[in-house]
Amino acid sequence: MAQNDEHHEGHSATTKDGHAGEKFNMGEMIMHHIKDEHGWEFAHGLKLHLPIILYTADRGLEVFSSRHVEDGKTYNGYHLDHKTGHVHRVDAAGNADESVKVLDFSITKNVASLLLSVVLLLVIMNAVKNAYQKNKSGRPTGIQRFIEPLILFIRDEVAKPNLGHGYARFMPYLLTVFFFILVNNLLGLLPGAANVTGNIAVTLVLAVIAFFVVNLNGNKHYWMHLVLPSGVPAWLLPLIIPIEIIGLFVKPVSLMIRLFANITAGHVIILSLLGLIFVANQLAGPATAWGLSPVVMGFTLFLNLIELLVAFLQAYIFTLLTAMYIGSAIEDNHEMDHGIGYDENKVIEPVA
Amino acid sequence: MDLLTPSIGLLFWQIVAFGTLFFLLRAFAWKPILASLKEREDNIQSALDMAQKTRAEMASLKSENEKLLAQARSERETILRGAKEVADKLVADAQKKAQAEGDRILEQARESMANERTAMVAAMKKEVVTLSIEVAEKVLRRELVDKAAQEKLVQDLVSTSRLN
Incomplete structure (x- = not known):
């Protein structure tokens, strides 16, 4: 990755012969790495023209x-x-x-990585499906052993508690979101890989889909709560209703920004740490840079492990919050179902 | 391609990629996988239920067996006790009977012995009497050869026997 970084700076440098003449710009290097581009440079001189x-x-x-x-x-x-x-x-x-x-x-670097993740997911899940069909009720084998706990986790810890008895309808969506984010987060941790889930366009689409899934499934009670919140004094309604409507959009926006910011921030921190070596090289010479390298590598390794955790955590959080939003939209109001009427005291507040 | 402005190309491809992924996975992966998981869980649940039922059945069978065993044991005891009683009774009866028989035989023996003794005594008496008479006759014959002696004897007899 280090070679890679230096090379990229070469683009903006006037002299391309010899590293000493290059001016290292940390901000530019970081932005270059977390943004999209039209080629995919795996390492110095090994560039895929997309x-x-x-x-x-x-x-x-x-x-x-x-x-x-x-x-x-x-x-x-x-x-x-x-x-x-x-x-x-x-x-x-x-x-x-x-x-x-x-x-x-x-087909930019991000799009290529995106398509790669789609193919990867299809291949993995096809293998898992075949494993299930081959041994119907036996114990899991191969990759099934890694994927099954995740599927069960999404089903039992995310879908069931938040969606109740109608959870099965949303399982394909929740599983797809979880594994899509997870795989792209993990792919993004590879050196030279694209920063897909740290791209606002990707998270925007995920958030918009979540918005539609939530609101297209909203029941009467959900919309009633939105336009006529119960237990609120009439004089507060002009204040509450706009807040509720803003909340409708804030939820997906928060999903979008949370994923984007978390993944991008992780990349920025790791790149900044690696960049320290080059800053040291420029300020105090190669000896200091070499001396600093082991320390920086230790920190980078540690941060990479944290990013590995974050990759799972953010996929989980996105899925969990989406499930909670859907849950609040499809929550039953039994009084209304039985036609008794709108009982103000028995309304369950939707989560978040 | 700035950091915070989504590019149209990536938006487009993300919609296409995610949409494709969702529909393909839903049709070809999630449904069969979730169905298989449910089936396996049902299988495990039914196996567990079956095991529980079998265990309960085993327990009831065992308790039934124990009951039967206890019953058999008590029955055996009763039978043994009855047999012992019968045996004891038999022995006692036999003893009693033997005792009675013995007594009877003894009695009989004693009786016959007594009879025999009586008969013997009677016979001896008779013999003694006969002998005495013979002796007396002989003596008398010898004594009473003469007249004087006879008279003397009579006299003696008369004098000794007090006639009153």
Whole structure:
């Protein structure tokens, strides 16, 4: 990873020959690593050129390799800005043409990692399913032994307590969310890997799906509580109702930000620690940097272990909170079911 | 591609990827896996129930056996006691009977002995009388050869016997 870091800085450095001449910029290095890009550089010099897919109103869909726009080259009227990572149209003179809106559907590093995680999950779960079908009631074998406790945990500790008797309907969604986040968190911990769950677009989609799952399943009681909260004095209603409605959106937003911030923060801390070596190199020379390395490696190892915990924890928290939100939306109000009427004293407050 | 502004490409691919993943896993993985898990749990539960039932059955069977055994034991005791009683009674009866028989035989023996003695005494008496008479006759014959002697004898007899 260290080699990798130095190389990336080479892009912005004016001189590419010799490390001594490079100016190490910690902030830039970190941002570069936690953000998306159009190629996947596993290590120094080993770069996978991913396809760029663009849609423009005038030219339609265009697909070409990111190799063509590497290192500031212009291809077919497109230029890749290395600072922002955006592809934009340039005119014949090489000036940016801001009038053309370029929609970038490229298979970026994150998208590639995302697709890889999907394939990985499909392969793993297919193997697990086959294991179940091969020995119907025997004890688990192989990868089944690792996956089964997680499935049972989601079912017994997350779904059942929060969703009650109707839990089975939401199991596929909760399991998919849990394993998707878990696998992407874990893949993100590998050196040179993409930061998928630490990307706001990914968590945004997960949060929006959670929002729809919660609110499309909301029952009469859920909506009644929203527009006419029980046990609240009438004069407070103008205050409470907007708060409740804001709360509706705050929940998925909190899901989105929590996952994004936790994973990104973990990456930032690890990268900052590793960056210390290069800062030391620049400030006090190679000897100090080498001397510092074991200490930094110890801390990094420790933080990596914490990140491993966080990978499981965040997948669990996202799934748990989603289950709680769904639970509050589908909670039964038995008085209403029996047509007796709305009993103000017997309303169970939805969780969170 | 700034940190906090989601890029359209990733949004699009994330929707596609997650949607595909969800529908594929739901159809081909979660349903069979969850069904298998439930089936296995049901199997285990039913096996546990069966074991519990069997254990209860075993316990009831055991208690029944014990009851039977206790009954058999008490029956044996009764039978033994009865047999002993009968045996004792038999022995006692036999003893009594033997005693009675013995007594009877003894009695008989004693009786016959007594009879025999009486008969013997009678016979001896008769013999003695006969002998005495013979002796007396002989003596008398010798004594009474002469007349004088006869008279003397009569006289003696008369004098000795007090006639009153």
